[in-house]
Amino acid sequence: MSSVNMSTPKIWVLGDGQLGAMMRHAGMPLALDVRPVDIMSPTDEKLPLAADDIITAEREQWPESSLSRQLSEHPNFINGPVFGRLADRFTQKSLLDELAVATAPWALVDTDITEATLHSRFGERVLLKRRTGGYDGKGQHWLKQTENTAIPADWRHEAIAEQAINFDEEVSLVGCRSADGQCHFYPLALNLHQDGILIASISPLNRLEHLQSQAQEMLAKIMTALEYVGVMAMECFRVGDHLLVNELAPRVHNSGHWTQAGCHISQFELHLRALAHLPIPELKPALPIAMVNLIGVERDDHWLSLPGAELYWYNKEVRPGRKVGHLNLDASDKQQILSALSSLQGWMPAQYQAPLSWMADELK
Incomplete structure (x- = not known):
């Protein structure tokens, strides 16, 4: 009779927003005990951290609190020195220059x-x-x-x-580096921002394939130089056939949400596998996905009627400009996805009309 292994280290997440919640959900099938922490909680209570527990973060910066200090000072805070270095645009840009990685x-x-x-x-x-x-x-x-x-x-x-860069479009690459130095990458995502906020992503797209190796070399160089472990996102401007790094995020990222429906291993599970030293096979996207960010809009259960749609609702108070959820739409059937986008245009407010039309144009 087999027994349950009770010695598996816990994975604590510095922050308990939607990214932490999605990491927790992704850990369940692998029996990983992922525990997001509300670092804003005004408490002097000590977390029951074990010496072999693992600490990660869902954000680059965090406010000073008893809980954030306890987590960030733990010996197993993975990538600890990286967060501050990449959160500061001066040191982030300096790193890119040192590595001869193209940026503005x-x-x-x-x-x-x-x-x-x-x-x-x-x-x-x-x-x-x-x-x-x-x-x-x-x-x-x-x-x-x-x-x-x-x-x-x-x-x-x-x-x-x-x-100011007169770029053709914005793309991002989500990749991962394991502790043994192996790098893994998803296909590039095409992104659209509105008022400075990511509103839509599409991945994979055949017309971006010729940029994939260039992007992978850039992100691999960065992760290797930092001895980084886990998922990192690299947002880029495309200028002709050249990429310029706009920003780096040492964490799971909004432009990688499409992987929850489009790949057998989501970015959240991929991050946890790297932290927990679990095997990582080749990443093989199963479906092209159109991801729509839900920003400052009330939940509408009409969304659930769309074929091939997966809703992720963050259960946050709805406020203007606030990310409150996202929709992943199966884009493998041309007529189905165009019909879904048309339906969304009828259900969603004015600020979504242009982004949804943009998505339809890209997928035609």
């Missing part, structure tokens, strides 16, 4: 730099980004020479300046 030309906004200097180096439009804390379009400020826009006084040493 940039500079630190220090005390001496002037608007004229930035325009001379980067052109009429220059994008300032706060070094930390900005995401989903937040923490950004445009310098426009024709409007004499100024550098905000309190952004000195707290921001970088980037050349």
Whole structure:
């Protein structure tokens, strides 16, 4: 008679948002005990961490609290030094330059730099980004020479300046590195942002296949240099046949949500396998998926009537600009997916009409 192995280490997640919840769900079939932690909880209670437990995170930055300190200071906090390095755009861009990985030309906004200097180096439009804390379009400020826009006084040493890139489109690559140094990759995803927030992704697309090896070489170089273990996402601008890294995320990522329906191993399970030293076979996508981010919209059970649709509802308070769920739509049947997108246009608010039309055009 076999017995249950009770010594399997727990995997604690620093943060208990939707990414932590999806990691917990992905761990269940593998009998992995994944425990997201509300690090905002005002408590001095100590977590029952064991010496061999594993710590990961669903975000690059976190507020200081008793629980966040306990987790982040644990010896098995995987990738601990990486989070701060990639959360700061100055050190992230510096790393890309050190590795000769292509990115937009940039500079630190220090005390001496002037608007004229930035325009001379980067052109009429220059994008300032706060070094930390900005995401989903937040923490950004445009310098426009024709409007004499100024550098905000309190952004000195707290921001970088980037050349505006006239890109053709935005793509992302989600990959994983195991502790033995092996790298694994999903196909590139084509992404659409609206108001700085990812609103739609499609993967895989045949027309992006010629960029796959270029993207994999870039992300493999980054993960290897950092001795990274787990899933990392790399968002890129496509300019012709060349990719420029826009941002890196040392965690599971919104643009990889399509893998929950489109591959036999989702990005969440892949991350857990790497952390727990479980085997990782070749990743073979089963279906092309169109992922629609649900942002600031009330739940509509009409969505569940769409053939091939999978709804992930985060059970969060609905607020403007807040991610509250996503839909994965089977895009393997052309007429079915076009019909589904047409139905969604009838059910969803005005801000979704253009993105849904964009998806339909890409899938025709």
